Amino acid sequence: MTRDTAPLSMLSGWGRYPYCQSQIIQPANQQQLLQLNQSFAGIPRGQGRSYGDSALAGTVLSCKYLDQFIEFDPEHGILTVQAGITLAQILEVIVPQGWFLPVTPGTQFVTVAGAIAADVHGKNHHLAGCFSQHLLSMEMLLGDGSQLRVSPTHNTDLFQATCGGMGLTGIILSATLQLLPIKSSQINQTSVKARSLSDVYALFEQAAESTYSVAWIDCLAKGQQLGRSLLMTGEHAKQGPLANLPQKTLSIPFATPSALLNRFSIKAFNSVYYHRQRKTVAQQAIHYAPFFYPLDRIQHWNRLYGRKGFVQYQFVLPHAAGLLGMEAILKRISDQQQGSFLAVLKQLGPANENLLSFPREGYTLALDFKLQHGLFRFLEQLDQLVLDWGGRIYLAKDARMSQTVFKTSYPNWETFEAVRAQYAATGKYRSTQSVRLGLA
Amino acid sequence: MQNILIIGAGSAIAKACARRFASAGRHLFLVMRDETALAEQIADLHCRGAGSVAGAALDILDTKKHDQVIRQAQVQLGKIDAILVAHGSLPDQAVCEQNIEATLSAITLNGTATVALLTGLAQLLEQQQSGCLAVITSVAGDRGRESNYVYGCAKAMVSTFLQGLDQRLSKQGIRVIDIKPGFVITPMTEGFNRSGPLWSQPEKIAGIIEPALLHKRGTVYAPGFWRMIMAIICLIPTPLFRKIRL
Ligand SMILES: Cc1cc2nc3c(=O)[nH]c(=O)nc-3n(C[C@H](O)[C@H](O)[C@H](O)COP(=O)(O)OP(=O)(O)OC[C@H]3O[C@@H](n4cnc5c(N)ncnc54)[C@H](O)[C@@H]3O)c2cc1C
Ligand SMILES: NC(=O)c1ccc[n+]([C@@H]2O[C@H](COP(=O)([O-])OP(=O)(O)OC[C@H]3O[C@@H](n4cnc5c(N)ncnc54)[C@H](OP(=O)(O)O)[C@@H]3O)[C@@H](O)[C@H]2O)c1
Numbered sequence: 001m002t003r004d005t006a007p008l009s010m011l012s013g014w015g016r017y018p019y020c021q022s023q024i025i026q027p028a029n030q031q032q033l034l035q036l037n038q039s040f041a042g043i044p045r046g047q048g049r050s051y052g053d054s055a056l057a058g059t060v061l062s063c064k065y066l067d068q069f070i071e072f073d074p075e076h077g078i079l080t081v082q083a084g085i086t087l088a089q090i091l092e093v094i095v096p097q098g099w100f101l102p103v104t105p106g107t108q109f110v111t112v113a114g115a116i117a118a119d120v121h122g123k124n125h126h127l128a129g130c131f132s133q134h135l136l137s138m139e140m141l142l143g144d145g146s147q148l149r150v151s152p153t154h155n156t157d158l159f160q161a162t163c164g165g166m167g168l169t170g171i172i173l174s175a176t177l178q179l180l181p182i183k184s185s186q187i188n189q190t191s192v193k194a195r196s197l198s199d200v201y202a203l204f205e206q207a208a209e210s211t212y213s214v215a216w217i218d219c220l221a222k223g224q225q226l227g228r229s230l231l232m233t234g235e236h237a238k239q240g241p242l243a244n245l246p247q248k249t250l251s252i253p254f255a256t257p258s259a260l261l262n263r264f265s266i267k268a269f270n271s272v273y274y275h276r277q278r279k280t281v282a283q284q285a286i287h288y289a290p291f292f293y294p295l296d297r298i299q300h301w302n303r304l305y306g307r308k309g310f311v312q313y314q315f316v317l318p319h320a321a322g323l324l325g326m327e328a329i330l331k332r333i334s335d336q337q338q339g340s341f342l343a344v345l346k347q348l349g350p351a352n353e354n355l356l357s358f359p360r361e362g363y364t365l366a367l368d369f370k371l372q373h374g375l376f377r378f379l380e381q382l383d384q385l386v387l388d389w390g391g392r393i394y395l396a397k398d399a400r401m402s403q404t405v406f407k408t409s410y411p412n413w414e415t416f417e418a419v420r421a422q423y424a425a426t427g428k429y430r431s432t433q434s435v436r437l438g439l440a
Numbered sequence: 441m442q443n444i445l446i447i448g449a450g451s452a453i454a455k456a457c458a459r460r461f462a463s464a465g466r467h468l469f470l471v472m473r474d475e476t477a478l479a480e481q482i483a484d485l486h487c488r489g490a491g492s493v494a495g496a497a498l499d500i501l502d503t504k505k506h507d508q509v510i511r512q513a514q515v516q517l518g519k520i521d522a523i524l525v526a527h528g529s530l531p532d533q534a535v536c537e538q539n540i541e542a543t544l545s546a547i548t549l550n551g552t553a554t555v556a557l558l559t560g561l562a563q564l565l566e567q568q569q570s571g572c573l574a575v576i577t578s579v580a581g582d583r584g585r586e587s588n589y590v591y592g593c594a595k596a597m598v599s600t601f602l603q604g605l606d607q608r609l610s611k612q613g614i615r616v617i618d619i620k621p622g623f624v625i626t627p628m629t630e631g632f633n634r635s636g637p638l639w640s641q642p643e644k645i646a647g648i649i650e651p652a653l654l655h656k657r658g659t660v661y662a663p664g665f666w667r668m669i670m671a672i673i674c675l676i677p678t679p680l681f682r683k684i685r686l
Binding site for chain 2: 070093
């Protein structure tokens with residue numbers, strides 16, 4: 001046990017691609033963070049659940065120890081927490097008291113700052129919008145060492161750049177959220193089989209009033225079955241227990257040979273999943289954890305994709321692209337036969353005002369691709385299709401998008417750069433991703 | 441075990457313990473050096489469900505103030521069921537070899553000042569005729585090794601002190617526990633290469649300490665496999681020991 005002078009670690013995002021040799025700075029508390037920020041240049045990091053290189057740089061500042069509750073008002077559901085606390089820790093405290101997160105991504109192991117920086121969306125985006133839309137205010141540390149309170153009405157420009165701004169505007173220190181009241185920790189879930197893409201689109205339209213909706217889609221099905229899927233909708237139960245489940249997890253101990261995940265096993269998995277449900281419509285009451293976080297029960301599931309890692313490709317197509325656009329892209333994916341068993345289709349509601357926030361009204365599809373020869377060329381073709389249909393790619397998942405694709409599909413990038421310059425962030429807060437995307 | 445006094449409550453290991461205690465609704469009194477950090481942690485544990493949380497700021501080196509803080513805790517908690525002592529610092533061994541000041545200050549904090557504090561805490565428990573006293577020392581105290589014998593000897597002092605306390609206080613129904621962690625990923629070990637199976641997260645150590653407070657006594661290695669590792673290290677014959685680096 002000896003102390004190295006400048007410990008370097010090989011760091012990656014959740015997709016385990018790319019890796020970057022990084023020095024990790026881990027302040028033990030906020031006072032230390034304020035000091036370290038003076039000489040720091042790099043990117044803040046939460047739990048590393050973004051898939052690509054959003055939280056990667058030569059130097060990263062881990063917010064792991066900024067994980068305290070600051071204030072909770074159980075009367076009104078107003079919660080103030082430090083930036084590095086995870087959603088899991090929050091749920092543990094708020095659920096028994098009848099509150100829930102107003103917006104949650106598909107894993108509870110992300111930090112509040114990560115959720116803000118990616119402006120995450122959940123299965124309720126069509127009604128509730130993004131995470132930032134429930135954020136009452138936050139405290140930020142800027143490049144010049146000053147601290148600032150930022151909210152939809154205070155320093156609005158910085159608020160709109162920081163939510164969705166992938167850590168590039170400054171360091172979020174703490175945040176105040178408005179929580180959602182619940183009567184039970186159970187979710188009444190309905191799942192409906194859809195035989196084709198047009199079927200599932202129609203089901204989504206019918207489910208416009210459902211609180212939560214998401215579809216699992218078989219990206220390998222072809223022809224008549226193209227887009228066959230399982231739509232799940234959910235409502236918070238009106239009565240029942242208010243309880244958390246004990247955290248029982250399985251773990252994938254090491255990277256599995258990626259051959260395990262060849263297209264035959266994916267296909268088998270897909271058809272078993274789809275056919276497991278016999279009836280067209282099934283209903284059940286389940287705990288919120290398996291409903292929102294089915295993958296959280298398997299620790300390190302990202303190791304299933306083998307040593308080379310994987311990329312998750314998530315894009316949105318605006319309503320104008322309609323069924324036609326999605327069908328064209330899905331067909332391309334199913335022809336390629338490289339897609340994953342995890343493909344998620346979701347309807348998104350109207351976009352918010354934030355400069356780089358991903359969601360816009362339409363449909364988003366997310367699927368994993370194991371890293372292999374020819375993949376990037378294929379994804380570049382997909383990028384082109386996405387652009388042609390007026391869509392864009394989610395920065396929290398991205399590991400390889402080109403500067404041109406980014407700047408074409410995120411037209412507010414110039415305003416974003418101006419705000420960064422104004423708040424002393426330019427050049428100081430930068431990630432491998434921001435450099436690749438041509439941000440200063 | 442309702443009322444718990446935690447000394448060095450801001451250390452990563454104690455923090456992880458305190459969060460477990462809080463979510464079980466226990467009453468806590470925190471002692472730590474930094475006033476601001478103390479206020480922050482009180483707020484945090486309150487949100488996490490503690491029955492009550494209060495605290496006092498104390499620099500352990502300020503031995504004259506120990507008594508006052510112990511009394512404050514007693515007033516706040518009433519009967520104290522368990523005490524966890526967790527402060528400490530890991531000096532740079534290489535610096536200590538060149539610098540008497542650094543050596544003595546490490547030994548003072550981890551050793552003599554801690555022993556001073558334990559003297560007061562033992563009196564308190566003796567008056568109560570009940571309770572348990574758990575102190576975090578280290579596997580480093582089991583055998584002097586070239587990489588950290590300054591730290592190790594201070595921890596060994598505390599371990600030996602605890603053996604005596606255990607013998608004395610056990611007669612009054614008081615349990616004394618010497619907790620010896622191995623390698624733990626905390627701010628103390630920032631800068632070490634911390635990959636590999638010997639390294640634990642503080643939450644794991646807390647998961648060992650909490651049940652130990654309820655019914656263990658004597659030495660508790662955390663995790664348990666360190667008992668075996670240290671037994672082997674202690675068995676290495678000295679002539680051979682001189683030839684290896686540890
Ligand atoms: C299984 C799984 C399911 C997911 N499901 C969804 C989903 O349904 N919807 C969705 O929107 N996303 C989803 N995601 C993506 C995930 O929510 C985001 O990538 C999120 O940002 C990860 O948070 P993190 O704490 O791990 O942050 P990291 O990955 O560590 O960092 C993400 C970004 O946050 C920034 N950041 C971190 N801390 C700070 C700080 N203190 N101040 C400023 N910036 C900071 C980083 O610089 C980086 O740009 C999913 C991810 C996984 C692994
Ligand atoms: N980490 C390991 O690998 C390891 C292994 C074996 C044993 N241990 C022992 O476990 C215990 C907890 O350590 P940790 O790893 O959790 O470390 P940590 O997070 O670095 O905590 C050390 C704590 O000691 C406090 N402290 C230092 N000097 C003090 C003083 N003069 N007065 C009051 N408090 C003082 C610090 O307070 P400030 O924040 O104010 O500085 C800090 O909260 C220590 O006794 C340590 O020796 C640790």
